[in-house]
Amino acid sequence: MIQKMKKYQFLFEELVKRDFKKKYKRTVLGMAWSLLSPLLTLLVMRLVFTQFFGETMEHYTTYLFCGNLIFACFSESTGLGMTSLLENADIFSKVNVPKYLFLLSKSIQGLINFGLTLLVFFLFCILDGITFTWKFVLLLYPICCLVLFNIGVGLILSALFMFFRDIQYLWSVFTQLLMYMSAIFYTIDQYSYTVQCLFLVNPVYLFIRYFRKIVIEATIPTLWFHLLMLADVLIVLAIGCWMYKKYNHRFLYYI
Amino acid sequence: MEVLNVENVSIRYMTGDFKDIGLKEYVMRRLKKNYQVTEFWADKNITFSLEQGDMLGIIGTNGAGKSTLLKAISGIMEPTEGKVERKGTIAALLELASGFDGDLTVRENTYLRGAMLGYTRKFMDEMYGEIIIFSGLAEFQDRPFKHLSSGMKSRLAFSIASLVNPDILILDEVLSVGDGAFKKKSEAKMKEIIAGGATTILVSHSLEQVREMCNKVLWLDKGKQVAFGGTREICDKYQLHLEGMGMIK
Numbered sequence: 022m023i024q025k026m027k028k029y030q031f032l033f034e035e036l037v038k039r040d041f042k043k044k045y046k047r048t049v050l051g052m053a054w055s056l057l058s059p060l061l062t063l064l065v066m067r068l069v070f071t072q073f074f075g076e077t078m079e080h081y082t083t084y085l086f087c088g089n090l091i092f093a094c095f096s097e098s099t100g101l102g103m104t105s106l107l108e109n110a111d112i113f114s115k116v117n118v119p120k121y122l123f124l125l126s127k128s129i130q131g132l133i134n135f136g137l138t139l140l141v142f143f144l145f146c147i148l149d150g151i152t153f154t155w156k157f158v159l160l161l162y163p164i165c166c167l168v169l170f171n172i173g174v175g176l177i178l179s180a181l182f183m184f185f186r187d188i189q190y191l192w193s194v195f196t197q198l199l200m201y202m203s204a205i206f207y208t209i210d211q212y213s214y215t216v217q218c219l220f221l222v223n224p225v226y227l228f229i230r231y232f233r234k235i236v237i238e239a240t241i242p243t244l245w246f247h248l249l250m251l252a253d254v255l256i257v258l259a260i261g262c263w264m265y266k267k268y269n270h271r272f273l274y275y276i
Numbered sequence: 277m278e279v280l281n282v283e284n285v286s287i288r289y290m291t292g293d294f295k296d297i298g299l300k301e302y303v304m305r306r307l308k309k310n311y312q313v314t315e316f317w318a319d320k321n322i323t324f325s326l327e328q329g330d331m332l333g334i335i336g337t338n339g340a341g342k343s344t345l346l347k348a349i350s351g352i353m354e355p356t357e358g359k360v361e362r363k364g365t366i367a368a369l370l371e372l373a374s375g376f377d378g379d380l381t382v383r384e385n386t387y388l389r390g391a392m393l394g395y396t397r398k399f400m401d402e403m404y405g406e407i408i409i410f411s412g413l414a415e416f417q418d419r420p421f422k423h424l425s426s427g428m429k430s431r432l433a434f435s436i437a438s439l440v441n442p443d444i445l446i447l448d449e450v451l452s453v454g455d456g457a458f459k460k461k462s463e464a465k466m467k468e469i470i471a472g473g474a475t476t477i478l479v480s481h482s483l484e485q486v487r488e489m490c491n492k493v494l495w496l497d498k499g500k501q502v503a504f505g506g507t508r509e510i511c512d513k514y515q516l517h518l519e520g521m522g523m524i525k
Binding site for chain 1: 287288289290291292298299300302313347350351352353354356368370371374375377379380384387388389391392393394395396397400
């Protein structure tokens with residue numbers, strides 16, 4: 022395994038470089054744009070929803086930003102992941118390379134964007150009067166979970182996308198719906214206990230909630246909460262790996 | 277020493293309209309049970325083996341399954357049935373100019389391709405100069421790849437791919453790359469690799485080339501293995517076969 026990683030390290034680095042260059046090279050705004058777009062979403066949400074939720078809630082900006090931060094990362098990474106195989110089909114139908122590298126390279130790209138936004142997020146936390154505690158270190162846990170979760174979803178989507186081009190549209194509809202169900206701009210307090218539990222089925226909501234707990238409430242979620250997140254991640258990753266293994270060669274034969 | 281062993285290899289393609297219909301339609305058709313795919317065997321029960329230093333020529337008309345077989349040998353495709361055993365490193369020069377990224381520069385593409393072929397960064401740092409000189413693209417190093425002409429693209433691809441001395445070399449009609457001067461250079465380079473003891477597989481439509489260079493020949497026709505054996509015997513048969521077809525026309 023380690024030997025294999027060493028063998029493909031160079032290729033992986035070159036792929037990351039390529040994706041990075043291709044994304045930023047020819048735009049004047051370049052990296053700034055990937056910061057600007059989540060900030061604009063944040064601004065609009067802040068303006069629109071403050072009327073409804075912001076007046077009763079402390080740190081509403083931070084609350085919103087937590088949701089946006091996580092959700093943007095999720096939708097961007099999975100979107101990039103979905104097209105990663107098909108985009109490079111030209112390469113691996115001619116050269117024998119492990120195809121998952123293309124997906125991983127895209128997820129690095131998603132991670133870079135996420136990292137940049139995270140820095141701005143912390144800046145906003147300061148402006149919003151959030152006190153930083155040692156517990157912030159625990160944010161690494163949801164971040165790792167999110168990255169792995171995105172890779173898992175990416176594996177599933179990229180395999181499907183090879184066969185069904187309309188996955189792209191279906192997925193964008195799905196992410197839109199998921200966004201409304203992830204309590205990004207509202208709280209779930211007004212719902213009954215049963216409905217609140219239903220929110221926990223949504224893994225993206227779990228990640229967002231973890232962030233809010235640590236950043237706004239400065240409390241550590243329960244062990245069960247950690248395990249629930251881990252279970253979600255493992256299930257999705259397992260399905261993703263299974264689909265990748267089953268289908269990564271097969272689409273070459275479908276013409 | 278046996279370097280390559282191809283045993284009963286069959287490769288099946290599926291054709292149908294699944295790629296155009298999308299998931300929604302697919303599910304609907306599945307439910308109505310009128311979803312159909314047709315299978316198509318590009319290669320059927322191909323069996324042969326090569327010793328070290330062998331030079332195999334694969335002959336056959338268009339659509340005989342030659343390129344698909346090469347993909348299975350190089351590991352790009354996995355055979356639907358049967359197995360391929362290979363010993364040592366393998367370099368496949370298939371459809372050379374494809375798989376590059378038009379937006380990246382020549383230099384970036386060179387490194388990327390090198391990485392794909394399994395070279396190390398250190399090796400590429402050392403060899404980069406040589407590659408560029410060999411391909412004759414020194415002035416184009418920092419130009420986007422899409423600015424190159426197709427001949428230049430193949431030249432670069434050839435220069436990168438022929439750099440190593442692989443144990444198994446796979447050539448899909450690439451002995452003729454680029455213009456006159458480069459053609460000579462690339463042929464010389466090929467011969468050098470072959471003389472170095474590499475087992476070589478060559479797909480060619482030029483029977484003369486096969487007769488001249490190969491010591492074994494595999495004849496495919498519509499995915500089936502017609503014959504495998506010594507060059508002269510099979511080339512003669514193939515020639516007769518071609519002439520026979522010509523007479524019918």
